[in-house]
Amino acid sequence: MLDHLLSLVIFLPILGGVAVLATGGDRQADYARQISLAVAALTFLATLPLYSGYNTGTHSMQFMEDYAWIEAFHVRYRLGIDGISLLLILLTSFSTVLVVISAWRVIDTKVAQYHAAFLIMEGLMIGVFSALDGILFYVFWEAMLVPMFLIIGLWGGPNRVYATVKFFLYTFLGSVLMLVAFIYLYFKAGSFDILAWHDLKLGLNEQILIFFAFFAAFAVKVPMWPVHTWLPDAHVEAPTGGSVILAAIMLKMGAYGYLRFSLPILPDASHELAWLMISLSLIAVIYIGLVALVQDDMKKLIAYSSIAHMGFVTLGFFIFNVQGIEGGIVQMISHGFVSGALFLCVGVMYDRLHSRMIKDYGGVANRMPIFASFMMLFALANAGLPGTSGFVGEFLVILGAFQVNVWYAVAAATTLVFGAAYTLWMYKRVLFGEVANEQVEKLTDATPREIVFLSLLAFVVLLMGLWPFPFLDVMHASVDHLLQQAMTSKL
Amino acid sequence: MKFVIPEIAPALPEIFVFSMACAILVLDLFLSDRLRVISYWFTQLTLLGAALLTFKIMSDAPVHTFSNMFVADRLADLLKLGTYVITFFVFVYSRDYLRDRGMFRGEYYVLGLLGVVGMMIMASASHFLTLYLGLELLSLSLYAMVAFQRDSAVATEAAMKYFVLGAIASGMLLYGMSMLYGVTGNLEIAAVARSIAKMPADNIILIFGLVFVIAGLAFKVGAVPFHMWVPDVYHGAPTSVTLYIGTAPKLAAFALFIRLLVGGLEPLSGSWQSMLVIIALLSMAIGNIIAIAQDNIKRMLAYSSISHMGFFLLGILSAGPNGYGSSLFYILIYAIMSAGSFGMIILLSRAGFEAERLEDFKGLNQRSPWHALFMMLLMLSMAGVPPTAGFYAKLLVIQSVIQANMIPLAVAAVLLAVIGAYYYLRVIKLMYFDDATEHSPIRANWDMQVMIGFNALLLVGILPWIGALMELCRVAIRSLS
Numbered sequence: 015m016l017d018h019l020l021s022l023v024i025f026l027p028i029l030g031g032v033a034v035l036a037t038g039g040d041r042q043a044d045y046a047r048q049i050s051l052a053v054a055a056l057t058f059l060a061t062l063p064l065y066s067g068y069n070t071g072t073h074s075m076q077f078m079e080d081y082a083w084i085e086a087f088h089v090r091y092r093l094g095i096d097g098i099s100l101l102l103i104l105l106t107s108f109s110t111v112l113v114v115i116s117a118w119r120v121i122d123t124k125v126a127q128y129h130a131a132f133l134i135m136e137g138l139m140i141g142v143f144s145a146l147d148g149i150l151f152y153v154f155w156e157a158m159l160v161p162m163f164l165i166i167g168l169w170g171g172p173n174r175v176y177a178t179v180k181f182f183l184y185t186f187l188g189s190v191l192m193l194v195a196f197i198y199l200y201f202k203a204g205s206f207d208i209l210a211w212h213d214l215k216l217g218l219n220e221q222i223l224i225f226f227a228f229f230a231a232f233a234v235k236v237p238m239w240p241v242h243t244w245l246p247d248a249h250v251e252a253p254t255g256g257s258v259i260l261a262a263i264m265l266k267m268g269a270y271g272y273l274r275f276s277l278p279i280l281p282d283a284s285h286e287l288a289w290l291m292i293s294l295s296l297i298a299v300i301y302i303g304l305v306a307l308v309q310d311d312m313k314k315l316i317a318y319s320s321i322a323h324m325g326f327v328t329l330g331f332f333i334f335n336v337q338g339i340e341g342g343i344v345q346m347i348s349h350g351f352v353s354g355a356l357f358l359c360v361g362v363m364y365d366r367l368h369s370r371m372i373k374d375y376g377g378v379a380n381r382m383p384i385f386a387s388f389m390m391l392f393a394l395a396n397a398g399l400p401g402t403s404g405f406v407g408e409f410l411v412i413l414g415a416f417q418v419n420v421w422y423a424v425a426a427a428t429t430l431v432f433g434a435a436y437t438l439w440m441y442k443r444v445l446f447g448e449v450a451n452e453q454v455e456k457l458t459d460a461t462p463r464e465i466v467f468l469s470l471l472a473f474v475v476l477l478m479g480l481w482p483f484p485f486l487d488v489m490h491a492s493v494d495h496l497l498q499q500a501m502t503s504k505l
Numbered sequence: 506m507k508f509v510i511p512e513i514a515p516a517l518p519e520i521f522v523f524s525m526a527c528a529i530l531v532l533d534l535f536l537s538d539r540l541r542v543i544s545y546w547f548t549q550l551t552l553l554g555a556a557l558l559t560f561k562i563m564s565d566a567p568v569h570t571f572s573n574m575f576v577a578d579r580l581a582d583l584l585k586l587g588t589y590v591i592t593f594f595v596f597v598y599s600r601d602y603l604r605d606r607g608m609f610r611g612e613y614y615v616l617g618l619l620g621v622v623g624m625m626i627m628a629s630a631s632h633f634l635t636l637y638l639g640l641e642l643l644s645l646s647l648y649a650m651v652a653f654q655r656d657s658a659v660a661t662e663a664a665m666k667y668f669v670l671g672a673i674a675s676g677m678l679l680y681g682m683s684m685l686y687g688v689t690g691n692l693e694i695a696a697v698a699r700s701i702a703k704m705p706a707d708n709i710i711l712i713f714g715l716v717f718v719i720a721g722l723a724f725k726v727g728a729v730p731f732h733m734w735v736p737d738v739y740h741g742a743p744t745s746v747t748l749y750i751g752t753a754p755k756l757a758a759f760a761l762f763i764r765l766l767v768g769g770l771e772p773l774s775g776s777w778q779s780m781l782v783i784i785a786l787l788s789m790a791i792g793n794i795i796a797i798a799q800d801n802i803k804r805m806l807a808y809s810s811i812s813h814m815g816f817f818l819l820g821i822l823s824a825g826p827n828g829y830g831s832s833l834f835y836i837l838i839y840a841i842m843s844a845g846s847f848g849m850i851i852l853l854s855r856a857g858f859e860a861e862r863l864e865d866f867k868g869l870n871q872r873s874p875w876h877a878l879f880m881m882l883l884m885l886s887m888a889g890v891p892p893t894a895g896f897y898a899k900l901l902v903i904q905s906v907i908q909a910n911m912i913p914l915a916v917a918a919v920l921l922a923v924i925g926a927y928y929y930l931r932v933i934k935l936m937y938f939d940d941a942t943e944h945s946p947i948r949a950n951w952d953m954q955v956m957i958g959f960n961a962l963l964l965v966g967i968l969p970w971i972g973a974l975m976e977l978c979r980v981a982i983r984s985l986s
Contacts, residue, residue, distance in 0.1 A: 084972035
């Protein structure tokens with residue numbers, strides 16, 4: 015069983031999703047909900063042995079599986095995880111449970127299809143994080159677009175069709191270039207084995223071209239300025255669960271791509287183009303931070319805040335030191351929890367008032383005190399308050415940036431100001447003050463179901479902030495190895 | 506003069522299908538309308554019998570017969586088997602459609618079977634004459650089938666166009682072949698290849714002949730700039746005939762390309778490669794872009810077929826066993842997807858109602874989630890989105906293009922595929938995101954339901970065995986040399 019643990023956590027949710035789909039119409043909605051919760055919970059439990067059985071002492075891939083798949087073409091079914099992918103897999107299975115719980119009362123049309131889409135997507139996302147074969151990776155990476163396309167398009171807001179088509183085409187366009195690069199690497203290395211690509215000698219010009227091909231795929235997914243424009247649209251129109259998965263996991267896949275492909279396969283191009291990546295990241299941090307400040311739609315604000323935070327992540331990766339990369343990864347995980355939590359909070363209010371506009375709220379704290387305290391915690395974590403998970407990553411990245419160039423660090427540190435500004439200002443306008451209108455007057459506080467998922471998230475956010483050791487420990491060896499690869503020239 | 510009776514065993518499947526077609530033609534005369542379904546079952550049994558015969562005569566080494574005019578090799582076997590299976594699906598899908606429209610006659614099946622014989626002969630041709638014979642047998646059957654709905658003006662117009670343009674294309678092909686004959690003094694494909702190999706590659710008459718051959722081939726597959734007939738014929742023909750034209754004959758077109766260009770003119774590959782690059786790029790660009798503007802799904806699929814033919818040519822033009830193998834794989838997968846897509850159109854149509862407009866797919870998810878799922882899989886596969894089979898087909902072709910060191914071409918191809926994804930997504934959008942304008946339940950016979958479900962799910966279900974299918978294609982191509 016342990017030998018096939020990765021396959022299990024990939025295919026359990028996918029098959030579970032098919033089973034949920036088979037429950038049929040909305041008359042059996044409750045079965046669909048129960049089965050999906052069971053599947054999501056089982057999958058989460060099944061990912062725990064990955065953590066407990068993980069050997070932190072080595073950087074080599076663990077829980078490996080390797081079978082022939084398309085022999086004519088040297089494509090293999092090859093899975094394995096290191097410390098980085100392990101954390102992302104845990105994040106994925108955890109978030110999916112929350113998404114299922116959060117949709118319990120809220121989604122009441124096409125329930126089976128909704129849950130099936132999320133479960134199938136969960137399996138595919140875990141597949142992305144554990145694939146060690148280029149084509150296998152690409153299949154998971156692209157296949158995931160389909161359920162997300164349907165989720166935004168079916169359960170989204172008024173402008174959902176535009177947003178979802180834009181989302182699909184944007185990311186599809188980015189990925190096909192990556193596919194061409196994969197095939198090129200295949201002819202260079204003779205296989206699609208990602209680990210073999212890590213050791214492949216490549217000239218500088220080749221590396222730069224491949225870097226841009228990868229960049230097209232990963233930058234769109236992260237998303238980095240200036241190819242971020244699909245994200246606010248997609249987030250605003252997506253249902254709450256869709257936003258959570260988008261922010262918590264899908265964005266991380268782009269960043270993961272840099273770690274798994276760009277840095278180790280193309281170290282020289284990465285150094286050569288680090289100025290570009292750092293500039294784009296800083297633009298994201300500062301410019302997008304300012305853009306977030308003026309949003310009057312809560313979801314849009316959090317979406318822009320996500321772009322800014324992901325700018326921090328890519329900044330950390332391309333300053334090439336341990337603090338930077340580890341900080342970037344911690345920031346990825348932390349942002350997964352925090353942005354997911356904030357989207358869920360907006361979802362909680364939206365379910366009651368059916369508005370995402372800041373001006374429609376005001377004084378919510380008077381009517382929903384429990385909810386307000388949870389949201390306070392998440393807002394502060396988003397702003398990077400010490401003691402929350404948001405602080406650890408930002409601090410490490412700024413620390414790393416200082417070692418490279420003081421001005422990078424100064425520019426990056428502005429996020430502490432902007433982040434606090436846009437998050438807390440939104441919080442103030444929505445939660446505090448006088449009760450703005452009679453609809454807010456009628457609000458009721460968080461239900462037990464909502465308290466369950468909010469406190470789960472609050473627990474993790476605080477845990478990461480107060481005791482980050484369990485998170486840093488698993489990835490240490492992997493990050494060291496990655497850094498060593500990224501610093502070794504292939505020329 | 507001594508007359509040697511040729512070995513007929515390798516041609517048994519052809520002989521069998523042809524005899525059965527004649528038998529069904531006679532049998533049908535004695536059947537009343539109520540019993541017409543017997544012709545249908547005999548037709549399907551014929552396909553089954555042909556498959557068994559093909560299995561029986563299958564051998565590892567190529568067998569030549571009829572003074573080297575006919576060859577039975579792995580490639581021919583694979584193409585024939587593909588043709589039987591696809592045609593079997595086509596006949597299942599079209600039965601009720603034909604019956605509802607008063608076209609359920611024995612002639613449809615006889616013409617269909619004769620077309621199959623034509624395709625089989627093309628697959629097995631090793632001589633310009635046999636190749637041409639097969640091609641004309643197929644084309645003539647198709648012309649008649651397009652005109653099958655006698656009182657439909659659109660169908661008649663389409664048939665007329667198809668006939669005239671098809672005749673011109675055949676003429677071009679023949680003209681090209683006659684030039685090649687003039688230069689080499691031979692009509693047998695292998696002998697032509699041998700004598701061309703000894704000539705300088707820039708022999709002006711050879712190139713002249715080659716241009717005509719390529720133009721004729723491009724006409725037949727409907728590649729830009731010889732694609733004008735495709736949308737009109739696809740649109741005008743009764744859907745069951747469009748279904749027939751859009752599927753199995755593509756396999757025969759592959760045979761045409763491989764036997765002529767690779768079997769006979771491979772020494773000139775430098776010349777035809779550059780011609781095909783232009784044709785392929787234009788086909789992908791024009792096919793994908795114009796498809797966006799269509800509001801009739803049959804026309805949309807026609808333009809989509811043009812772009813798919815462009816993609817298919819990419820494999821051929823990479824000139825190498827890998828490239829040919831990838832094209833073969835592509836065309837097999839395409840035939841399956843195309844059969845499913847037109848099958849879905851037929852499924853949504855009823856007596857007196859053609860589900861031709863894109864709007865007719867609106868809200869299909871509300872009417873019938875399973876059919877919407879099937880159509881979504883088909884469209885995703887057409888667009889080349891993983892994990893559907895269409896992705897692996899595109900992957901293999903792109904891989905062979907990159908192997909031939911034409912990376913800019915590969916990049917152009919994938920970018921055009923992204924443009925193409927838009928109009929496939931639009932179908933999904935209509936089915937899932939729009940509200941249904943009508944709510945009548947979808948009715949169809951159980952065999953149609955089962956087959957279409959199988960057809961669509963095959964595109965995903967084939968995944969674990971996709972490597973084996975690729976291997977089959979490679980083996981088939983290897984049997985050529």
